[in-house]
Amino acid sequence: MAQTRAGSATTGLAFAAVTTLFFAWGFITSLIDPLVAAVKGIFTLSDFEAQFAASAFFLAYGLVSMPAAILLGRLKAVPSILFALITMVVGCLTMLVAANLAVFPIVLLGLFILASGITILQVAANPLAAALGDPKLSHFRLTLSQTFNSFGTFLGPLLGASLFLEGVEVKDGTVLTEAVRAGALAGIDRAYFWIAGLIAALAVFFFLSRKVVSAAVPEAPANTPSPAALLRDAFSSRWAVLGAAAIFIYVGAEVAIGTQMALFLNADAWAASDAAFGVPLLGLAMGSDGVPGVSLQEAGKAVAFYWLGAMVGRAIGSVLLSQVKAHKLLALFTGIAVAMCLYVAFVGGVGAGFVALAIGLFNSIMFPVIFTLTLERSTASEAATSGLLCTAIFGGAVIPLIVGLVSGALGHGAAFVVPALCYAALCAFAIAAGRTPPRNAASAKSLH
Incomplete structure (x- = not known):
């Protein structure tokens, strides 16, 4: 009985961590909205040029979704999630470099790497959320995780605008002062620094609990x-x-x-x-x-x-x-x-x-x-x-x-x-x- 309770508690903790992943990628994805407005002002871009920030992010879905499915079939859920989280940390660190060097192409590279990790994460985390616990409650668990994802998309623009857009204006004829530009870049730096820390902590958790989580996931088909x-x-x-x-x-x-x-x-x-x-x-x-x-x-x-x-x-x-x-x-x-x-x-x-x-x-x-x-x-x-x-x-x-x-x-x-x-x-x-x-x-x- 004690072992069963301990197993249930561990599985519940694993599900909570997976749900945190849903929240994280919703939050990170919706940060793109204030980021597009910020880079337009910081780098003096046209509307078309600023939208490349969104394009760099979502291009990853087109290029990485199918390989991610193959990766999941070969590595299984937990190793795939660990690989995805490490990729996301690399993307965040690239964003830190971009913010400190103030180079827009590096921003695009960082967003693409970050979104590539999120793409792999989504492919792996959806079935994992459904599998962690009583099969009869799988739809409830997945819906609950998706709700936290939506909550993340709500918070992202609020916090992103606070960090990225203080003093920034992009109307015709507006020129940003160096102080405002530096403040916006510092806000981008802070946001992705803390996101990298959160993702790294999740990666450590999944590594430490990999056996428990893996045991709850059905075997992948032999021939992928x-x-x-x-x-x-x-x-x-x-x-x-x-x-x-x-x-x-x-x-x-x-x-x-x-x-x-x-x-x-x-x-x-x-x-x-x-x-x-x-x-x-x-x-x-x-x-x-x-x-x-x-x-x-x-x-x-x-x-x-x-x-x-x-x-x-x-x-x-x-x-x-x-x-x-x-x-x-x-x-x-x-x-x-x-x-x-x-x-x-x-x-x-x-x-x-x-x-x-x-x-x-x-x-x-x-x-x-x-x-x-x-x-x-x-x-x-x-x-x-x-x-x-x-x-x-x-x-x-x-x-x-x-x-x-x-x-x-x-x-x-x-x-x-x-x-x-x-x-x-x-x-x-x-x-x-x-x-x-x-x-x-x-x-x-x-x-x-």
Whole structure:
């Protein structure tokens, strides 16, 4: 009995550590939003050039997802996680070098290395979270871990804006003083220094508890397909390709809105108004500096509520999905997102800032619903389909660049036309899914 309790306690501690990983990669990923605004000012970049920070990060998903799946099959979960954590520490240390030398290409390299580690981590940690404990509670554990991931995405912009954007402004004609520039670089240095320490501590924990954690994970298949074989299998299915295109578009739109949000809020009529400070929780989080209007730092903190909307929407969406068919809810949410983007682009004004922040609420269910709708209809294996869908996350490396080009030419508000087109395409995907029955009705029920 004592041994059983000790084993349960150790397994619980291991699950807590895995959940910390979910929080960590959510936090690190959402730091990109204030970082894009910061590097724009620090290095005097155009909107297009600043978006390379997001592109460097999300490019890793396109290049590393399939190799990460092979690595997991060969090394198993704990060694893969240790490798991922070490890679992330290297990425953080590279960011420290970039901040101290003030060299933008090294920032891009550091972000790519960091995201490569996160990609491997996601491939390994999702099944591990499900496996650590009673199999009957696997879905609960994974959902709980994902909730902490969402909480991390909420906190990232708040803390990142506080560290990276103090005194930073990027409006036309604004030139940063050396003191402000040095302060922003020091904030980047501090953030990634502490993140490196946290990740290193997690790596030590997983190394010390590797036997207990490994014992809770099922054996990997003896014969792991090659990346080429997985890709051939995935591309043989029309729905796997359509689903990958949908994930590419969705992630690209979500990331582009997040990385442009602070710049948009700081440049639009919203920035000249104090209306945001009248909203209790939002105003408290933004923390008025006493100067009329919204500074870039205050706008960067407001971006957290874009991600908070996604967290709240995920909870509401879970309830709705038990009552409404997934493709119908996806069509509804994407349709609303189209309308919101068009409102921001063509109506504008103070209200447009609040509408833009609320788009996160409707982003909430898109990724998991696209994923499951695709799995239900794909004729390729689940492993091949999932691998291709995860690879398609690199849409976050492409669409933000397009939005950056449009915002540089036409303005931040007008650039919302690009995500509007993305959501319209996703609405078409949802309608097509509704017209195509799942291959296996029983499996479809189990996925929702």
